[in-house]
Amino acid sequence: MAARILELLQQRIAPAIREASLAHGVVVLVLSPVDLLGTVRRLKAEFGFDMFLDVTAVDWPAQSPRFEVVHHFYSTTHRVRVRLKTRVPAEDPTVDSLVSLYGSACFMERECHDMYGIVFRGNPDLRPILLYEGFVGHPLRKDYPKQQEQPLVPYRTPQAG
């Protein structure tokens, strides 16, 4: 089924796709950020990808553009997963938000924003979700040190005497 979906996708939305392949049973499409929202809208309307599973990013500090934003979708009718990959640069890590299409996008985009600083254009609520208000930096970026501490209240130091 996944191979059939891949074939159909290549026929119908070919111009938007930079690369298309099948990896471990998942259809993988590589897109440019401008094509993301339009492609997802068509995936949902025409190919039955009605469930937005997950969004995350991968940090490749040595590569340019630096961040790879990875979306996963599932079709409850075809039982197929599709993965969309887009690349965004570190200076302007912005992709379009999917909150207009999927309710689940809100929390997942908030998490990705917390962890990688990816900005989801159109998501009205990018408050911290796993982190807290006032946290500095994005912990899952490779240049954020693992041992970095940001206490909300100062540590107590033992009183002399």
Place this chain on the structure above:
Amino acid sequence: MSPPFDAKPANPVRLAFEATPRDDSVIVNIGPSHPATHGTIQVIAELDGEKIRQVDVHCGYLHRGFEKECEAHTWHNLIPYVDRLNYCSGLINNFAYCEAVEKLMGVQITPRCRYLRTLLSEYSRIADHLTCIAASLMELGAMTAFLYLVMIRDYVYEHLADLTGARVTYTYGRIGGLARDLPKNWLTRLDEILVKYEDFVGRIHGLMDRNRIFIDRTRNVGVISAVDAVNWGFTGPVLRSTGVPRDLRKDTPYLAYDALDFEVPVGINGDNYDRYYVRMREMDESVYMIRQLMDMLPPGPINVDDRRCVLPEKHLVYSEIESLINHFKLIMDGPQVPAGDVYSAQEAPNGELGFYLVSAGDGTPHKVHVRSPSFVHMGGLKRLLEGYQLADIIPTFGSINMIGGECDR
């Protein structure tokens, strides 16, 4: 880099709505540490009398940098961490993670391992559902039901401790196999526990199913339609309670599920009562599956014969240099996983548990991302709470079975 300390620490949470939005409404803060919720979560509710106008759900109080920590350890070393995601069913986390790494490495596990993992997954599912139902019934005042269910759960935990050495955090899965084979007479005891399970779960049905108080608190409370549930990314029993028969074990069979005969129970209304009942029926299906698996369990080795991931036997490590080096390299450098990425999902008790792994081709992962069902469910929780009573937060939240370890990672 850290922010300067003010005289008064800033509020770690920013409200989604104004402090006093309307004259006749009150803002009530519930949590993050509340005796009636089993999970560290904060619900800020705007109330009109007892009715909830809108809520703002905050999670993250159990965030411990799981994904960051994973990037600093070898693929093997992560197995104890994934136990602690959903600590009610650590085995399923183990197996889901191992399966993802095995896909990336192109490892085919042995038939015995496949069947054993399936059996233990179903056994874990029973323990997880028992915990969820017991806790949510107790929050509604059903102490007897709680004690019955937790008693069975403890039989299961002790039985699993006999196999793995731990009650909750098992660390039993291995990349390419399992830690050890079943001890003697383990299956006999399993059979005894299943008989006890049927006795006690029968009593729960008798106590709860037609109980007026229980029905009043759960029927038509926290209702969600099938379309909404899919839109909000709900999976597992929460989605199935709305009538969508989506179950990864049936839809995209993994492990040995395609060889098993079982049903996918679904609800009608998508309310708290249906979520309770779907879980009860799923446990019965799990028992049915375990009974089939006990007869089907093939003999043979539990680990694949692949030196890239499976540790050599101890007596060989002590007697020949190749195995010693192999052992050393696997422990110090970790299994060398080919570069690439994989998304692999299993049907965990709460829904789709997915691991998105990225390897740069060495012994430590470049990235480990967990698609945790609890986190996604928290995103849609406000849909289940708004419009109902303040007191309904407790049963609705209980029926979602949010697990902090998995939600906040």
